[in-house]
Amino acid sequence: xxxxxxxVVIGAGIAGVSVAYDxxxxxxxxxxxxxxxxxxxxxxxDKSTECYRNWWPNRPMVDLxxxxxxxxxxMATESGNVFGLNRRGYLFVTADEERFRRMVEDxxxxxxxxxxPVRFHPGPLPYRPSPREGFxxxxxxxxxxxxxxxxxxxFPYITPAAVGALHVRRAGWFSAQQLGAWMLDQARSxxxxxxxxxxxxxxxxxxxxxxxxxxxxxxxxxxxVVNAAGPMAGPVAAMAGLDLPLYSELHLKVACRxxxxxxxxxxxxxxxxxxxxxxxxxxEREALSAEGRDDLLGELPVFCHGRPEGGSDSPYLLGLxxxxxxxxxxxxxxxxxxxxxxxxxxxxxxxxxxxxxYRERLPQATVDGGYYTKTRENRPLIGPAGPSGFHLLVGFSxxxxxxxxxxxxxxxxxxxxxxxPDYAEAFLLTRYDDPEYLSAISGPVSSGQL
Ligand SMILES: Cc1cc2nc3c(=O)[nH]c(=O)nc-3n(C[C@H](O)[C@H](O)[C@H](O)COP(=O)(O)OP(=O)(O)OC[C@H]3O[C@@H](n4cnc5c(N)ncnc54)[C@H](O)[C@@H]3O)c2cc1C
Numbered sequence: 001x002x003x004x005x006x007x008v009v010i011g012a013g014i015a016g017v018s019v020a021y022d023x024x025x026x027x028x029x030x031x032x033x034x035x036x037x038x039x040x041x042x043x044x045x046d047k048s049t050e051c052y053r054n055w056w057p058n059r060p061m062v063d064l065x066x067x068x069x070x071x072x073x074x075m076a077t078e079s080g081n082v083f084g085l086n087r088r089g090y091l092f093v094t095a096d097e098e099r100f101r102r103m104v105e106d107x108x109x110x111x112x113x114x115x116x117p118v119r120f121h122p123g124p125l126p127y128r129p130s131p132r133e134g135f136x137x138x139x140x141x142x143x144x145x146x147x148x149x150x151x152x153x154x155f156p157y158i159t160p161a162a163v164g165a166l167h168v169r170r171a172g173w174f175s176a177q178q179l180g181a182w183m184l185d186q187a188r189s190x191x192x193x194x195x196x197x198x199x200x201x202x203x204x205x206x207x208x209x210x211x212x213x214x215x216x217x218x219x220x221x222x223x224x225v226v227n228a229a230g231p232m233a234g235p236v237a238a239m240a241g242l243d244l245p246l247y248s249e250l251h252l253k254v255a256c257r258x259x260x261x262x263x264x265x266x267x268x269x270x271x272x273x274x275x276x277x278x279x280x281x282x283x284e285r286e287a288l289s290a291e292g293r294d295d296l297l298g299e300l301p302v303f304c305h306g307r308p309e310g311g312s313d314s315p316y317l318l319g320l321x322x323x324x325x326x327x328x329x330x331x332x333x334x335x336x337x338x339x340x341x342x343x344x345x346x347x348x349x350x351x352x353x354x355x356x357x358y359r360e361r362l363p364q365a366t367v368d369g370g371y372y373t374k375t376r377e378n379r380p381l382i383g384p385a386g387p388s389g390f391h392l393l394v395g396f397s398x399x400x401x402x403x404x405x406x407x408x409x410x411x412x413x414x415x416x417x418x419x420x421p422d423y424a425e426a427f428l429l430t431r432y433d434d435p436e437y438l439s440a441i442s443g444p445v446s447s448g449q450l
Contacts, residue, residue, distance in 0.1 A: 004221040005031040007415065008212050009228055010199045010236055012036035014045040014176055014401050015393045016228035018408035021183035024190040026409075027416045031191065033220060035212070037198040041180045044230050044370035045401065049253060049307065049318055051269050051450075052402030053090050053171035054115050055142070057106070060426035061379065062113045065399075067421070068406025069170060073135060075179065075405070083178035087138035088130045088268040088307075090168040093151065093158055093351055096274050100146075100164035103273070107142050107166060116141025116170060121150055129154065132266045135172065143167040157263060158270070159353050173269065173307065176401040195220075199229075202239040202390070209240065209389040224415055226391045231330040231371040233394035242386040245375055245432065246395055250326040250334060252369035254341045255309060258317040259363060262354040265312045271305040271450065272351040278343065295323070296343060303450055304347030319344040320450070330371045341365035372397045377441040382407050382427040383414050391415060392429060398450055 006029050009016045016034055023029040034040075052072070054065045076085040094100050111118045121127045121143060127150075128139055144166055145151045151162040158165070184192070201213035202225060211221045229236040237244045263270070277299050280288065288296055304321040308314070321344045326335065337343075342362055349355040374397035375381065381392040393411050396403060410427065413420055431437050 002211065002219045002221050005033045006222065007032045007224040007226065008220055008222045009034040009226045011228035011230055012040035012194065013043055013228065013230045014041060014180055014404040015230065015396055015407065017041065017180045017183050018404040019226055019228060019393055019411050020192050021187045022408045022412035023415060024187040024192045027412055028190065029416065033193045033195055035195045035197055035199055035214065037196060040184060041177055045180065046177055047253065047368050047370040048176055048401045049320060050176045050401055051173040053168050055110055055168040055171065057110065059113045060423045062115050063423040064406045065403060066114065067409060068403050071405035071409060072174065079182050081134065082182050083175045085135055085174040086133055086172040087135035088172045090171045090269045090271060091155065092166045092271045092273045093162050094273045095161040095163055097163050099274060103166050104144060107144060111141060118142050118144065120144050120146060127154055130268060139169045141169055143169065157352050157354055159351055167268065199236065204240065204387040207388055209387050223389045225389060226393055226411065228393040231373045233373060240386045240390045244381065244394065246373050247327055248330050248371040248373045250324060250328065250369065251322055251372050251398065252337065252340050252367055254319045254344050254365050254367050255316050256319065256341060256345065256365035257315045257363045259315045260357055262357060263308055263317050263352060265308050267308050269305060269307040270351060271303055272347065273302055275299050275302055276347065276350050278346045293339065296339065300347065304344065305450060306348050319348055321347050334369055340367050376445050380407060380427060381429055382410050383424065385429040
């Protein structure tokens with residue numbers, strides 16, 4: 001037997017939960033149903049590093065992320081900050097003078113996009129450390145620490161080989177799980193219904209969506225369907241006759257016990273911004289080569305990064321480094337790399353020499369991860385596409401938890417027909433109909449998304 005509702009959201013990751021919240025709570029849409037065969041937030045959205053920043057290389061992304069962070073701060077205030085939003089910042093560190101010069105140039109460019117002021121240290125204003133908890137009163141923009149002495153003065157655990165660092169200030173992290181649980185509670189009390197099932201078909205008629213078909217239960221008739229299916233966004237869009245320009249990259253993450261507290265609990269997100277070669281001993285090199293791991297012997301890419309996880313009593317350190325470069329159709333369980341914890345820890349040791357204490361005996365470590373499902377220019381797809389009533393909230397790449405609030409706000413405006421912000425068009429699928437846009441993004445695909 002079928003039934004009729006106002007909106008069906010496909011997928012209960014952070015994208016789906018955020019838009020369900022916006023529709024049910026902020027716009028008071030009568031009947032919103034969210035369909036997912038899995039418990040909410042358990043595919044990709046609980047594997048994230050949960051970090052956020054307003055620092056992006058183009059205006060639409062700066063505008064969208066700034067809106068998202070405004071909304072995150074609003075929800076943090078409303079909820080008593082149940083999801084622990086902090087403003088520790090992202091610290092990009094380099095030991096290469098030329099790279100630091102480029103970081104300074106890029107900082108000026110990003111500042112002109114509306115991401116906040118640039119301050120140099122030493123300089124006229126003192127450097128202000130980040131608050132350990134919360135976000136009130138923290139500076140905006142970016143602080144550039146010029147010279148290794150400056151970096152080590154403020155971050156004594158960073159290598160003296162550093163020649164400079166860029167501290168992005170409207171940035172930090174929060175618990176996406178807690179935020180999602182809070183939004184779900186609110187949305188449920190405004191009538192959101194969760195259906196544990198898989199969408200297996202989308203039917204249209206007269207150019208408009210009409211119903212979604214489920215694997216288990218009867219169909220649901222609806223004039224509005226939101227595709228928030230994360231790594232399965234492509235197959236779900238295909239059910240509505242759409243071919244999306246998305247691909248998926250594998251990204252792993254390790255959580256290890258830093259029981260010696262080498263990385264202080266109040267540290268920001270720390271990012272080594274240079275490529276590097278790991279200093280394997282001769283016998284280790286031979287063993288790796290014999291195991292077919294020559295990929296670990298040469299130069300490895302930029303952006304080995306990490307941050308402390310949990311409160312002051314927690315010993316956990318998160319570490320990430322995407323040296324695999326694996327692009328594939330999403331599969332679970334994820335392809336394993338037994339050497340990942342050791343490689344990431346060694347990579348982080350270049351930036352934080354004290355971590356060499358773990359070289360002989362690796363700390364206890366757990367690896368998880370998921371897929372960055374993205375467009376080639378790493379910009380999400382948000383808005384109507386295909387048959388009337390069908391909407392995209394996809395391509396959340398490595399920024400899904402930070403963008404979800406802003407993206408859901410934008411999509412909900414499309415759905416209910418309220419006023420759209422200036423940046424709305426930049427996120428539509430129709431951007432690919434513009435030859436100028438296509439030519440602007442036609443260069444090599446940039447890697448290096450954290
Ligand atoms: C290692 C790692 C680190 C990351 N770090 C960060 C970070 O620091 N900051 C940040 O902002 N982002 C980060 N991300 C990215 C972020 O986690 C993702 O962008 C985000 O979780 C994607 O959310 P989603 O809701 O789109 O997808 P998902 O969380 O994958 O949810 C999609 C849901 O759709 C459901 N679904 C699929 N097909 C169907 C169907 N046919 N019917 C019904 N349901 C369906 C799935 O079951 C799933 O529950 C990271 C990701 C990884 C892997």
